[in-house]
Amino acid sequence: GACCSYRLRDALHPLWQSPLTIPGGTRQSPINIQWRDSVYDPFLKPLKISYDPTTCLHIWNNGYSFLVEFDDSTDRSIIVGGPLENQYRLKQFHFHWGAINDWGSEHTVDSKFYPAELHLVHWNAVEYPNFEEAVMEGNGLAVIGVFLKLGARHEGLQTLVDALPAVRHKDTVIEFDVFDPSCLIPSCPDYWTYAGSLTTPPLTESVTWIIKKKPIEVDEDQLEAFRTLLFTSDGEEERRMVDNFRPLQPLMNRTVRSSFH
Numbered sequence: 001g002a003c004c005s006y007r008l009r010d011a012l013h014p015l016w017q018s019p020l021t022i023p024g025g026t027r028q029s030p031i032n033i034q035w036r037d038s039v040y041d042p043f044l045k046p047l048k049i050s051y052d053p054t055t056c057l058h059i060w061n062n063g064y065s066f067l068v069e070f071d072d073s074t075d076r077s078i079i080v081g082g083p084l085e086n087q088y089r090l091k092q093f094h095f096h097w098g099a100i101n102d103w104g105s106e107h108t109v110d111s112k113f114y115p116a117e118l119h120l121v122h123w124n125a126v127e128y129p130n131f132e133e134a135v136m137e138g139n140g141l142a143v144i145g146v147f148l149k150l151g152a153r154h155e156g157l158q159t160l161v162d163a164l165p166a167v168r169h170k171d172t173v174i175e176f177d178v179f180d181p182s183c184l185i186p187s188c189p190d191y192w193t194y195a196g197s198l199t200t201p202p203l204t205e206s207v208t209w210i211i212k213k214k215p216i217e218v219d220e221d222q223l224e225a226f227r228t229l230l231f232t233s234d235g236e237e238e239r240r241m242v243d244n245f246r247p248l249q250p251l252m253n254r255t256v257r258s259s260f261h
Ligand SMILES: NS(=O)(=O)c1c(F)c(F)c(-n2cc(CC3CCCCC3)nn2)c(F)c1F
Pocket: 064, 094, 119, 120, 121, 131, 132, 135, 141, 143, 197, 198, 199, 200, 201, 202, 207
């Protein structure tokens, strides 16, 4: 009947083609972070981040976002502490952004969107043999989320922006051999944390999310540079890579904890 076709049409988001809500999903991402409902947890440790810039490998356009990938064959770029029981290895980082500055982030804070959001994806190499297996386990991944807001030009981001024309089309890649992503993470230690999922296929419920309270500032030209990328391969009809964020998911029976009062 009309109702179920409406639900089905509504659930198949054009970008992902797969259902937007995972049947039986109880810890899906992204979510709205209601600041006053977050619970201060005094037992949360500071997050320790140690990246080796020479583990950077390449930038590639995978048709959802542009990913900067790292050599995760050793423990040279890791995070530990915070809400995490183990240390996690950096695998890649990427961004989500909007067609205009009014939206673009995946998480929201008190229902406010930022124009973009950075995700640094790490996996639990203590307990699992590789990233692909870790993606399927409840404590397999840890993703640091950093909001981007419109403001001053970000010099560290500019080296990335300068490389984007070379990965304009889907499935293009360029070598990117030295980059320290900690320059993209605010020095303020405050974060929220909650149990969630990948926001792209396979949408598995394997992510401990660590969302930094403080955004980084980037300027209009840098956001516009993201919007010059394409979802499409060379030779296909061009579709601009914008609005590559998943809609908000129900909080269900979850509490967001804060590392700060
Ligand atoms: N937004 S997010 O939640 O931070 C986020 C992530 F956490 C990810 F892990 C990925 N991810 C997806 C794959 C394909 C793999 C292909 C082989 C099977 C495992 C997935 N590689 N990394 C991702 F694309 C993404 F957007």
